[in-house]
Amino acid sequence: MNKxxxxxxxxxxxxxxxxxxxxxxxTFTTLVSFDGSNGSQPNxxxxxxxxxxxxxxxxxxxxxxxxxxxxxTTVSNLTYGFYSTAxxxxxxxTNFYGTTEEGGAHNAGTVFKLTPTGELTTLYSxxxxxxxxxGYQPDAGLVQRxxxxxxxxxxxxxxxxxxxxxxxxxxxxxxxVYSxxxxTNCADGSYPNTTLVEVSxxxxxxxxASTFFKITPDGKFATIYNFGGTQSFAxxxxxxxxxxxxxxxxxxxxNDGSVIRMTPSGILTTIYTFCTVFEGxxxxxxIQPYGTLIQASDxxxxxxxxxxxxxxxxxxxxxxxxxxxxTLYNFCAQTSCNDGDEPFGxxxxxxxxTFYGTTWGGGTYDxxxxxxxxxxxxxxxxxxxxxxxxxxxxxxxxxxxxxxxSVSFNxxxxxxxVVSASEIATSVPAGATTGKIHVATPRxxxxxxVPFRVTK
Numbered sequence: 074m075n076k077x078x079x080x081x082x083x084x085x086x087x088x089x090x091x092x093x094x095x096x097x098x099x100t101f102t103t104l105v106s107f108d109g110s111n112g113s114q115p116n117x118x119x120x121x122x123x124x125x126x127x128x129x130x131x132x133x134x135x136x137x138x139x140x141x142x143x144x145x146t147t148v149s150n151l152t153y154g155f156y157s158t159a160x161x162x163x164x165x166x167t168n169f170y171g172t173t174e175e176g177g178a179h180n181a182g183t184v185f186k187l188t189p190t191g192e193l194t195t196l197y198s199x200x201x202x203x204x205x206x207x208g209y210q211p212d213a214g215l216v217q218r219x220x221x222x223x224x225x226x227x228x229x230x231x232x233x234x235x236x237x238x239x240x241x242x243x244x245x246x247x248x249x250v251y252s253x254x255x256x257t258n259c260a261d262g263s264y265p266n267t268t269l270v271e272v273s274x275x276x277x278x279x280x281x282a283s284t285f286f287k288i289t290p291d292g293k294f295a296t297i298y299n300f301g302g303t304q305s306f307a308x309x310x311x312x313x314x315x316x317x318x319x320x321x322x323x324x325x326x327x328n329d330g331s332v333i334r335m336t337p338s339g340i341l342t343t344i345y346t347f348c349t350v351f352e353g354x355x356x357x358x359x360i361q362p363y364g365t366l367i368q369a370s371d372x373x374x375x376x377x378x379x380x381x382x383x384x385x386x387x388x389x390x391x392x393x394x395x396x397x398x399x400t401l402y403n404f405c406a407q408t409s410c411n412d413g414d415e416p417f418g419x420x421x422x423x424x425x426x427t428f429y430g431t432t433w434g435g436g437t438y439d440x441x442x443x444x445x446x447x448x449x450x451x452x453x454x455x456x457x458x459x460x461x462x463x464x465x466x467x468x469x470x471x472x473x474x475x476x477x478x479s480v481s482f483n484x485x486x487x488x489x490x491v492v493s494a495s496e497i498a499t500s501v502p503a504g505a506t507t508g509k510i511h512v513a514t515p516r517x518x519x520x521x522x523v524p525f526r527v528t529k
Contacts, residue, residue, distance in 0.1 A: 461525075
């Protein structure tokens, strides 16, 4: 853990005005306490929801599955690599893919594939090429682009020794897309360690030390913003307003972290600075936000801080796109921190409307927890992918989907098959336009959490 913390400690100075409120309108539940035999101390990763409706995540040496009700199963031990700091992505082939920071044939990290039944395969071992020009130490997770390939970054290695952006097919063919520090004084950035984001123009966006960048699959690179010094960020999320939102671990008058907004053209705004609420020697609104933000079905952003809060062991917060922050939960509120402490990772909102996450410490054995937080947001459906042209296959995830009577894309009816209670297979109907997907079930009509973008 120490090397991860040290690699992400940063300072960025931008001032802003923000509002902080506090809320008790939620239900917090500790679902599982890790005990060592089922994993321990999950790191900077966010859970994902699989097509079976269950949640999946990693600890440094395991991949686990947990039902929304809290039954945890170890899917695989990471015997092909170790020290996994990132989470998983479930690709279109239903297999899970991830990275290990270390391990593999050259002890330089791996990309692995895991079937839903637990069969683990190392797809690629880094530093397989002379001088590690293929990269070394993939600290971040993967994203599957619409071309079907997986994209990621390595923190070091590459042609210049300062990290790479790569793509890898689901069969294991790796191509280095870009080697960082190709420009004088590393003006293009260095040591990338956050997951890339694909946006509507087909390009990938990310951060690398002091830069916010854009890169195309064929390697065309553009620095959108240069912070003028070594920074560290959690991963970015593109919100429905088109801007990117993320957290900086340091910054502000007390160097305790901030939430930033970045437009695709490179206009930076700090919308909140942590430790704005300082009382009794404590930063009641939290400090050090390592986890990636998510935009929930209500349009607001949700995240965690690693430390700070009423007990100084981290918080869960909500923040509007204009910077109004609400602290939803303070960790270590229970005796012996049985509710968990020090949440490194971010949150996921499952299709039941509830948020789920992990803590690095606390719980019954002080080895971390999996928790849920219900803030009374209703169920919804989620499309994978979130864009496509007429005829493209789409998977719809949800809760209690059996008996569904119709599926429509912004009002245009679509053919569909109910695969299970958590999955519907459909395709983009001819004549559909960009907008929400609606699924009618015997209980209610469910809407997608984000608009589906119809492409040509």
